[in-house]
Amino acid sequence: MKNLFLPLFSVVMLSSCASVNYSYDGKVFKQSLETISQQDLKKNLYVIASDEMGGRDTGSPGQKKAGEYMIKQYMEMGISHPDKMSSYYQKIPAASLNTGRGRDLPDSENILAFIKGTEKHEEIIVVSAHYDHVGTKNGVVFNGADDDGSGTVAVMQIAKAFQNAKKSGHGPKRSILFLHVTGEELGLLGSKYYAENPIFPMANIIADLNIDMIGRCDSENCGKNYVYVIGSEMLSSDLKKINVEANNKVTQMELNYKYDDPNDPQKLYYRSDHYNFAKNGVPVAFFFDGIHEDYHKPTDDADKIDYEALQKRAQLVFATAWELANRKDRIVVDKKNQ
Numbered sequence: 001m002k003n004l005f006l007p008l009f010s011v012v013m014l015s016s017c018a019s020v021n022y023s024y025d026g027k028v029f030k031q032s033l034e035t036i037s038q039q040d041l042k043k044n045l046y047v048i049a050s051d052e053m054g055g056r057d058t059g060s061p062g063q064k065k066a067g068e069y070m071i072k073q074y075m076e077m078g079i080s081h082p083d084k085m086s087s088y089y090q091k092i093p094a095a096s097l098n099t100g101r102g103r104d105l106p107d108s109e110n111i112l113a114f115i116k117g118t119e120k121h122e123e124i125i126v127v128s129a130h131y132d133h134v135g136t137k138n139g140v141v142f143n144g145a146d147d148d149g150s151g152t153v154a155v156m157q158i159a160k161a162f163q164n165a166k167k168s169g170h171g172p173k174r175s176i177l178f179l180h181v182t183g184e185e186l187g188l189l190g191s192k193y194y195a196e197n198p199i200f201p202m203a204n205i206i207a208d209l210n211i212d213m214i215g216r217c218d219s220e221n222c223g224k225n226y227v228y229v230i231g232s233e234m235l236s237s238d239l240k241k242i243n244v245e246a247n248n249k250v251t252q253m254e255l256n257y258k259y260d261d262p263n264d265p266q267k268l269y270y271r272s273d274h275y276n277f278a279k280n281g282v283p284v285a286f287f288f289d290g291i292h293e294d295y296h297k298p299t300d301d302a303d304k305i306d307y308e309a310l311q312k313r314a315q316l317v318f319a320t321a322w323e324l325a326n327r328k329d330r331i332v333v334d335k336k337n338q
Contacts, residue, residue, distance in 0.1 A: 024322075028165050028169075032318075033250070035160050036154075036318060041154070041310050042305075044152075044157075045145060045215075045302045046302045048066050048131070049301065051141045053065055054141060055133050055143060056132050058097065058182050059094070059097070059105050071088045071111065073156055074088065077163050082112055082177070089109040089110070089112075090197070094106055097183055108190070111179075112177060113178040118171045118173055120174045123206050124176070125207055125325050126209070127155050127158055127179070127208075128210045129211045129273075132183055132185055132190070133148070133149075133185060145302040145304065146213045146215045148184070150216075151213065151214060152180060155179075158314060159176070173325055188272070191273035191276040192276050195276040195280055202277075205282045207236070207285070209317050210273055210274035210285070210287070211314075214287055214313040216304065217292065221290060226253055226255075226256050227255065227313045229257060230288060231260065232260070234284070234337060235281065235282070235283040235334075235335045239283045239285055239324075239331055243316075246322075247316055247319075250315065251316045274286045278337050282333075285320065287313060287317055
């Protein structure tokens with residue numbers, strides 16, 4: 001009986017492993033997608049974009065307080081920092097932030113959380129957003145709820161969704177780095193520092209999915225179910241196809257490519273943190289809601305966010321990252337950055 005039991009047990013285990021379903025129709029994907037909730041997004045954003053954070057200016061006490069809150073959330077989710085790091089902080093010395101423009105900034109930090117892949121853990125998908133904003137001016141706090149509080153809380157909820165899948169035995173095959181960068185408002189400084197001092201080799205990065213403002217609408221699109229996507233086919237012919245398929249199967253939004261052109265007058269391809277990855281040959285997709293009336297004004301507050309839109313856009317990024325993490329082949333890099 002003993003000799004018969006072991007092979008039978010092995011067959012059962014192999015059958016169980018073979019039944020793992022990473023498709024968008026799979027039970028675990030659907031359950032994980034639902035963890036990206038309007039309630040959690042709103043709860044976190046009302047903290048991140050509160051007056052208590054003082055506008056999250058780079059290196060300020062308020063920004064550091066926001067970072068402490070974010071790290072607490074990751075710890076409660078059971079998501080740690082990369083093994084190569086002793087904490088969630090990638091510390092950026094003031095000297096690296098004060099190059100040019102007569103700045104006098106204090107030290108600041110990027111914040112990194114990490115879920116290790118189950119099979120191809122050396123290959124990494126980055127999901128990024130900046131958590132700094134423009135601070136306080138003449139005693140008035142600029143809370144930056146959309147810019148980029150919306151991206152910050154979206155990254156946190158996407159991490160929660162992947163952690164849910166991991167707890168269900170469907171951890172991502174490739175690793176996921178949840179990267180919150182500082183100094184974006186001053187010239188993409190945090191992502192520049194990361195690109196020059198990467199925790200993982202840049203050659204190991206499959207793609208960067210960057211989220212910068214996804215909680216509002218611009219004047220052209222209010223009332224529409226949309227998101228701007230920028231850069232998704234600049235370096236890879238695969239990434240845009242994957243993003244489109246994720247949208248068709250999961251979120252069914254209008255993917256607007258108005259700004260998806262290096263020659264666009266607004267130059268948005270060059271204006272957020274994904275570009276420091278693109279410069280290093282990493283395929284990128286930048287998710288964005290447009291320039292609205294409260295952009296860089298003290299009226300960019302949490303009570304003006306469209307939480308349904310924020311949820312759906314975050315779910316699209318999660319679905320795109322899910323496919324990138326679990327597909328058989330790494331996406332191709334078959335174009336040169338412009």
